[in-house]
Amino acid sequence: MFNSFRNFCLYIIDFLFPSFCINCGAVISYKDACLCGSCIKKIELLHNKCEICSGELYGNRCIICESRKIYFDKNITIAAYSGIIKEILHNYKFNKRKRLYKHIVIFALEEIIQYKDLIDVVTCVPINRKKKAERGFNQSEVIARELAKNIQKAYHPFLREKHNYKTQRKLGYRDRFLNILGRYAVKNPDLNRKYIKGKKIIIIDDVFTTGATINECARILKSFGADRVYSLTIARADIKRVDKFSI
Ligand SMILES: [Zn+2]
Numbered sequence: 001m002f003n004s005f006r007n008f009c010l011y012i013i014d015f016l017f018p019s020f021c022i023n024c025g026a027v028i029s030y031k032d033a034c035l036c037g038s039c040i041k042k043i044e045l046l047h048n049k050c051e052i053c054s055g056e057l058y059g060n061r062c063i064i065c066e067s068r069k070i071y072f073d074k075n076i077t078i079a080a081y082s083g084i085i086k087e088i089l090h091n092y093k094f095n096k097r098k099r100l101y102k103h104i105v106i107f108a109l110e111e112i113i114q115y116k117d118l119i120d121v122v123t124c125v126p127i128n129r130k131k132k133a134e135r136g137f138n139q140s141e142v143i144a145r146e147l148a149k150n151i152q153k154a155y156h157p158f159l160r161e162k163h164n165y166k167t168q169r170k171l172g173y174r175d176r177f178l179n180i181l182g183r184y185a186v187k188n189p190d191l192n193r194k195y196i197k198g199k200k201i202i203i204i205d206d207v208f209t210t211g212a213t214i215n216e217c218a219r220i221l222k223s224f225g226a227d228r229v230y231s232l233t234i235a236r237a238d239i240k241r242v243d244k245f246s247i
């Protein structure tokens with residue numbers, strides 16, 4: 001009945017502590033982490049998206065790429081920030097359901113694997129020590145480390161977030177770009193300069209809204225000589241929806 005001791009243990013765990021799909025409540029196995037098969041199928045994928053920032057196109061135009069200097073070379077996004085994906089990311093980030101990262105990594109791997117040969121090193125959007133202590137972990141770092149391991153690339157935390165910056169969550173489009181300036185810096189700049197110079201770096205983050213955060217991180221990495229900066233963000237919030245959703 002059980003082809004390994006591990007399966008036997010999983011059976012016991014499922015029996016004693018049943019897990020439920022966070023979306024529909026169906027009973028699932030512990031190893032499935034958070035969603036049942038039919039809910040995974042309901043995830044809203046993005047269509048008609050900009051080749052650079054993955055934003056929604058209006059005709060053939062992208063509001064983000066037209067109105068800003070873009071420092072990143074390409075943003076890869078997996079799904080729209082709505083429905084199940086929104087629920088997962090929110091639970092993962094704010095409700096301390098760290099185990100959800102496993103599902104997020106499965107989705108992300110399918111995308112990142114296609115770009116594997118373009119990447120030298122994986123990094124993430126940092127959060128400062130105070131936020132990390134409150135949240136218990138940096139949601140992007142956990143995903144970045146796991147992705148790097150899976151695609152056999154180095155993970156390196158190049159950036160740090162300075163303290164006392166206003167959260168982006170309640171700001172509008174223009175203010176997000178202003179608020180983000182100077183927010184991040186390279187850790188140990190003398191040492192890291194040689195690890196950044198000439199490298200193709202991918203930054204991992206959870207949600208891409210206006211692109212202000214990724215753009216600022218990319219600007220800094222390029223100023224330290226990065227050859228290419230890509231980003232992988234799990235979900236893409238439509239700019240029109242920004243003020244309605246808390247990100
Ligand atoms: Zn379900």
Ligand SMILES: [Zn+2]
Binds near residue numbers: 062
């Ligand atoms: Zn764009």
